[in-house]
Amino acid sequence: MKRFIPFMKSEPCVAVVRLQGVIASGSRGALSDRAVAASLSKAFKRGKPKAVALEINSPGGSPVQSALIASRIRRMADKHEVPVYAFVEDVAASGGYWLACAADEIHADRASVVGSIGVISATFGVHDFIQRNGIERRVYTAGESKSQLDPFKPEDPSDVARLNALLEEMHGIFIDHVKSSRGARLADDPRLFTGEFWAGQTAKELGLIDGIGHLEDVMRSKFGEKVTFRRYGQRKGLLSRFGASLVSDAVAGIEERAAYARFGL
Template identity: 60%
Template sequence: MSLLSKLMFWRTDAPRVSVLRLSGVIASGGSPLRKNLNYDSLEPVIKKAFLDKKQSAVILCINSPGGSPVQSALIGKRIRQLADKNKIPIIAFCEDVAASGGYWLASCADEIYADESSIIGSIGVISAGFGFTEAISKLGIERRVYTSGESKSVLDPFKKESPKDVARLRGLQNDIHEHFIEHVKSRRGKKLNEEEPLFTGLFWTGKKAKKLGLIDGIGAMQDVLTEKFGDNVKIKQITQKKGLFSVAGQFK
């Protein structure tokens, strides 16, 4: 399709939606071989998704097991800022998995859909590591560490854990977990079935997640959009390509 055709297509009176794909691990940094989801890389693309002020909705197509709680919050906050500013509804579609930080992103939407077999939830916080307290001594290695501040070497894998250090870590995890819970409750509200253990880190299939109020419905993106906006709905895939061609997006 030529650029002129794209621009004319963009101006059609038919309902239009922009699709923003959020696939991968949520983490700062990354490389050309492994692109993470993070605020720095996504912010320009998020802005591009909201360029069309007359579109019917912005679509989040999510396939993520989660990752950094900070990056999840930054991405989600930016999406909500632009949605509220432009008064554009957000609809999320969860593919294979929207867990942990992936579900954080999904819950930024006004409506969430998934496949019956999608994995949804995992509202919790985890950190993991290894202990090598005896390994280096068996190898005849002497480790020397110098710090200023008694807690500077907290959770050092080459020394035995202390109850104080573990308690400190759990306190940090609990703070982050509470923030996660507050976010989900603020977004999902009375839709949630809070009689179930929603915030324990468990995850469910899409079918069960609907009963729990974590999602709004079961359905594929094309089917749901056709049902909501009609057979003539125009879907614009938002890409990270630079230049004038990317402004119009990729149409289907």
């Protein structure tokens, strides 16, 4: 009520945006630029916040969606002149760490998993299986590279070479993003960009994060004990809230659990 009374000073407010889950476009419940756009817009615009705090718990995912979300955060932070703080919960790895690097400062718990600055592509090969079972694969293309990396054909070394070149290019983009964000805070350590990941304290020593601490404690130390928090997050669709699409939700849940499992979580 104070904020509506003239000449009366209101308590400082920090807007909190939760960024949780696998980063992907079009998947139910996943983090994507479209899914978080409304929450981020409200966080930066409503009530003149002293800061925006990002609660991050993500094992990564799409590099493009990671870049789009991070760019949106930086664009709005610069436009509204609001500082951004990232707080890592269980994990901010790969694309999750990409998001954290959109903040001016990154904090984590000692047990948080941070890093995995690399790019991965996973597929499978079943050509031996279909041959043993008398299955004939029929593919027709226009363009010599159109069927490259087909899991139903024997692996082609030239296809692998092209994929590795693509992954190296994307890895370079990721490295540039981290370096431009973290700058001189990064340690001179050859392990930083190998895809390795670390617990919070080691991540701090490597310069991947700025401190060990939790959201409310850190924000109170910066803005005072009377700071208030206004929380924003992704809203579930009407069907999701009533338990519809159970099969697709179950599949998405399995995929998400597998992504977290890569980091022992």
